[in-house]
Amino acid sequence: xxxxxxxxxxxxxxxxxxxxxxxxxxxxxxxxxxxxxxxxxxxxxxxxxxxxxxxxxxxxxxxxxxxxxxxxxxxxxxxxxxxxxxxxxxxxxxxxxxxxxxxxxxxxxxxxxxxxxxxxxxxxxxxxxxxxxxxxxxxxxxxxxxxxxxxxxxxxxxxxxxxxxxxxxxxxxxxxxxxxxxxxxxxxxxxxxxxxxxxxxxxxxxxxxxxxxxxxxxxxxxxxxxxxxxxxxxxxxxxxxxxxxxxxxxxxxxxxxxxxxxxxxxxxxxxxxxxxxxxxxxxxxxxxxxxxxxxxxxxxxxxxxxxxxxxxxxxxxxxxxxxxxxxxxxxxxxxxxxxxxxxxxxxxxxxxxxxxxxxxxxxxxxxxxxxxxxxxxxxxxxxxxxxxxxxxxxxxxxxxxxxxxxxxxxxxxxxxxxxxxxxxxxxxxxxxxxxxxxxxxxxxxxxxxxxxxxxxxxxxxxxxxxxxxxxxxxxxxxxxxxxxxxxxxxxxxxxxxxxxxxxxxxx
Amino acid sequence: xxxxxxxxxxxxxxxxxxxxxxxxxxxxxxxxxxxxxxxxxxxxxxxxxxxxxxxxxxxxxxxxxxxxxxxxxxxxxxxxxxxxxxxxxxxxxxxxxxxxxxxxxxxxxxxxxxxxxxxxxxxxxxxxxxxxxxxxxxxxxxxxxxxxxxxxxxxxxxxxxxxxxxxxxxxxxxxxxxxxxxxxxxxxxxxxxxxxxxxxxxxxxxxxxxxxxxxxxxxxxxxxxxxxxxxxxxxxxxxxxxxxxxxxxxxxxxxxxxxxxxxxxxxxxxxxxxxxxxxxxxxxxxxxxxxxxxxxxxxxxxxxxxxxxxxxxxxxxxxxxxxxxxxxxxxxxxxxxxxxxxxxxxxxxxxxxxxxxxxxx
Numbered sequence: 001x002x003x004x005x006x007x008x009x010x011x012x013x014x015x016x017x018x019x020x021x022x023x024x025x026x027x028x029x030x031x032x033x034x035x036x037x038x039x040x041x042x043x044x045x046x047x048x049x050x051x052x053x054x055x056x057x058x059x060x061x062x063x064x065x066x067x068x069x070x071x072x073x074x075x076x077x078x079x080x081x082x083x084x085x086x087x088x089x090x091x092x093x094x095x096x097x098x099x100x101x102x103x104x105x106x107x108x109x110x111x112x113x114x115x116x117x118x119x120x121x122x123x124x125x126x127x128x129x130x131x132x133x134x135x136x137x138x139x140x141x142x143x144x145x146x147x148x149x150x151x152x153x154x155x156x157x158x159x160x161x162x163x164x165x166x167x168x169x170x171x172x173x174x175x176x177x178x179x180x181x182x183x184x185x186x187x188x189x190x191x192x193x194x195x196x197x198x199x200x201x202x203x204x205x206x207x208x209x210x211x212x213x214x215x216x217x218x219x220x221x222x223x224x225x226x227x228x229x230x231x232x233x234x235x236x237x238x239x240x241x242x243x244x245x246x247x248x249x250x251x252x253x254x255x256x257x258x259x260x261x262x263x264x265x266x267x268x269x270x271x272x273x274x275x276x277x278x279x280x281x282x283x284x285x286x287x288x289x290x291x292x293x294x295x296x297x298x299x300x301x302x303x304x305x306x307x308x309x310x311x312x313x314x315x316x317x318x319x320x321x322x323x324x325x326x327x328x329x330x331x332x333x334x335x336x337x338x339x340x341x342x343x344x345x346x347x348x349x350x351x352x353x354x355x356x357x358x359x360x361x362x363x364x365x366x367x368x369x370x371x372x373x374x375x376x377x378x379x380x381x382x383x384x385x386x387x388x389x390x391x392x393x394x395x396x397x398x399x400x401x402x403x404x405x406x407x408x409x410x411x412x413x414x415x416x417x418x419x420x421x422x423x424x425x426x427x428x429x430x431x432x433x434x435x436x437x438x439x440x441x442x443x444x445x446x447x448x449x450x451x452x453x454x455x456x457x458x459x460x461x462x463x464x465x466x467x468x469x470x471x472x473x474x475x476x477x478x479x480x481x482x483x484x485x486x487x488x489x490x491x492x493x494x495x496x497x498x499x500x501x502x503x504x505x506x507x
Numbered sequence: 508x509x510x511x512x513x514x515x516x517x518x519x520x521x522x523x524x525x526x527x528x529x530x531x532x533x534x535x536x537x538x539x540x541x542x543x544x545x546x547x548x549x550x551x552x553x554x555x556x557x558x559x560x561x562x563x564x565x566x567x568x569x570x571x572x573x574x575x576x577x578x579x580x581x582x583x584x585x586x587x588x589x590x591x592x593x594x595x596x597x598x599x600x601x602x603x604x605x606x607x608x609x610x611x612x613x614x615x616x617x618x619x620x621x622x623x624x625x626x627x628x629x630x631x632x633x634x635x636x637x638x639x640x641x642x643x644x645x646x647x648x649x650x651x652x653x654x655x656x657x658x659x660x661x662x663x664x665x666x667x668x669x670x671x672x673x674x675x676x677x678x679x680x681x682x683x684x685x686x687x688x689x690x691x692x693x694x695x696x697x698x699x700x701x702x703x704x705x706x707x708x709x710x711x712x713x714x715x716x717x718x719x720x721x722x723x724x725x726x727x728x729x730x731x732x733x734x735x736x737x738x739x740x741x742x743x744x745x746x747x748x749x750x751x752x753x754x755x756x757x758x759x760x761x762x763x764x765x766x767x768x769x770x771x772x773x774x775x776x777x778x779x780x781x782x783x784x785x786x787x788x789x790x791x792x793x794x795x796x797x798x799x800x801x802x803x804x805x806x807x808x809x810x811x812x813x814x815x816x817x818x819x820x821x822x823x824x825x826x827x828x829x830x831x832x833x834x835x836x837x838x839x840x841x842x843x844x845x846x847x848x849x850x851x852x853x854x855x856x857x858x859x860x861x862x863x864x865x866x867x868x
Contacts, residue, residue, distance in 0.1 A: 009714075009722070009747075009751075011853050011854050016710075017707075017714035045831045047832065048831070052816065086812075088833075089832065093812075093831055095829075126715070400608075424550065426550050428550075428606075428614070428616050429614075430553045431554065
């Protein structure tokens with residue numbers, strides 16, 4: 001007989017039990033909720049992954065009422081779900097949905113949330129965990145946290161409360177520290193789930209498996225064999241309707257400070273003792289601490305910012321950044337950033353890590369390319385050996401999730417001609433399952449209290465500390481960002497960051 | 508937005524009186540002809556080989572089930588159709604289709620289907636016929652609804668055997684057969700996979716620590732099932748017995764009404780076990796389950812939008828809720844079967860052994 005400490009019926013199940021949960025979404029009528037959260041929750045319901053006792057409360061300013069919000073949520077799910085919704089499942093889910101209309105600046109809003117959550121818990125007849133998901137504008141994070149604390153929602157007696165904070169977590173080091181303090185005045189760190197949805201992507205999680213479950217890479221994974229690393233997040237789209245946010249943020253805050261640094265830490269971290277949240281996050285923080293922030297005078301040599309002008313993307317004429325609707329006239333906000341960083345520890349000392357992110361580039365591509373050093377002596381000489389190139393391991397996050405390893409091989413024929421070839425692993429070709437949306441995985445982890453894929457306080461602050469000098473230098477620089485043509489690979493100026501004859505990979 | 512799967516037009520090849528060598532050469536040619544005029548990059552699927560063997564009379568039914576898998580295609584699927592009469596050669600046709608990428612720069616993933624018509628006398632040589640055609644270094648799954656000889660012939664080349672214990676008229680014999688196969692290969696049983704949502708919901712219901720203590724005091728289990736799905740019910744009971752430590756002490760026997768009853772020794776109680784056929788259910792599999800203990804019970808039954816749960820507590824209070832989830836339908840269960848072929852199921856073996864032992868007692 002198994003002990004009562006473990007649930008013997010859980011052995012071998014794909015969907016493990018989750019404690020009863022009430023999910024409260026603040027900003028429930030916003031873009032994130034509509035496009036990502038509500039469809040993700042539907043898909044979890046469809047697959048039977050929600051807790052048996054699950055309730056959802058939407059909170060937003062809009063006057064909707066329960067039925068109005070159910071209609072809104074149903075339409076969002078119909079439009080944005082990755083699978084066509086099953087009418088009966090959708091109906092059953094929406095029956096669990098309630099709505100509170102109110103401003104997040106108004107303390108009575110939280111009181112009504114508390115009353116409704118208590119009513120739902122009483123109806124379920126079981127102690128129910130509460131998750132407060134802040135899918136709001138960043139400026140409302142602190143009022144919401146304060147409101148939750150004021151209403152006594154942060155420390156329930158019979159269950160767990162957790163808060164999910166979306167990015168951007170602050171806009172610089174000082175504001176991140178202040179926000180952390182505000183959050184931790186109300187919640188304990190174990191209750192806080194700072195979300196970076198990149199960490200919910202299959203390929204990103206696969207980085208841990210690739211590194212720590214394959215013996216082939218570890219001997220090469222260091223400064224002796226790695227020449228340099230390029231981490232790229234290229235988008236072919238512009239800023240769309242996000243000018244209000246993006247023009248105050250820019251590419252460094254929007255992508256590099258969070259997504260790209262997360263990829264870098266997973267790539268560089270030492271093997272954790274286990275996948276327990278703090279074991280993994282301890283190792284990631286060590287990497288961030290090993291990156292020396294640039295001195296002010298070094299910024300120009302370590303970072304390049306760019307801004308797109310009009311051009312052609314995928315055959316269509318597109319406007320320049322300054323012509324986008326909602327962008328301030330003469331804005332110096334960067335739509336492209338490239339940064340060179342060094343992880344100054346025993347494993348990585350001297351290896352340049354090049355990070356770049358941009359909008360309106362030639363195409364969408366997110367990847368990590370690890371370039372190995374060339375062989376010490378190439379026996380094949382002359383023009384036939386011109387195709388010899390260092391091996392590259394490319395971890396592709398999108399659009400093709402997978403891993404490829406470039407080798408050089410002999411071209412068939414009488415001569416020994418050499419050219420690069422690829423060994424490829426593609427998720428779409430190697431597994432039967434469709435990858436779930438990153439938000440589905442992360443919402444389940446939140447309900448389970450599993451924080452491995454969420455960022456910790458010190459991690460967020462260490463990430464900001466790296467880029468704060470760059471942001472300050474740019475803020476004091478009257479020169480505009482370097483121009484690049486929409487549909488290109490970014491500003492040519494970015495090439496000056498590269499060392500030892502390296503070149504940027506094509507986007 | 509929900510999106511459908513678009514595929515390139517199939518390229519096809521067929522021949523009568525052919526050989527495995529010619530089929531292999533044709534598959535290579537199809538790979539070269541696959542673009543259909545579209546400038547795409549292609550990647551062959553590297554998931555698994557699926558070998559199906561079926562009598563001619565059931566060919567269309569099987570092909571329809573495979574087609575309803577949608578995007579969950581294997582790398583190379585073989586449909587081996589057994590025809591009556593003696594023959595020494597093969598008739599074959601092969602198709603290749605490629606799933607178009609949903610984004611620019613994506614790769615088209617290609618999969619092949621090979622249909623081979625062979626004589627009954629060739630079945631014993633099936634492994635040598637198919638071996639040259641299998642995609643290398645990926646698992647091979649054999650599925651032969653109602654055709655034991657074909658499974659036996661393929662065991663040397665297959666790592667996984669897909670069975671449906673629910674298709675056998677005698678559930679006891681079906682479970683014994685599955686247990687025998689489990690000595691030779693990994694067994695994936697669709698009858699077991701039909702119990703998955705029920706097992707997940709039972710596990711969830713007893714997950715809170717206060718409820719978990721109740722597991723030791725369970726004194727009755729009733730499983731309601733579609734009349735042909737007694738094997739799913741037996742596997743569910745076997746699972747409870749194995750996971751809760753009742754295995755090896757229980758016994759089950761059928762009665763004239765189609766029910767199977769018995770008992771097992773739990774840690775604190777004797778547990779009464781009952782499997783009841785339920786008429787009127789169109790879907791194969793379970794119809795409901797009730798687990799009871801001193802003064803309380805939990806029932807799960809099929810409902811709209813999920814499983815209808817009803818709990819009666821020892822203090823007399825009752826609660827009812829819907830455990831939300833979509834029915835996978837038979838295509839979804841077959842797709843789960845193929846997915847299960849790529850991973851280990853820690854609970855199936857003990858459940859199968861427990862059920863088989865109790866039936867034999």
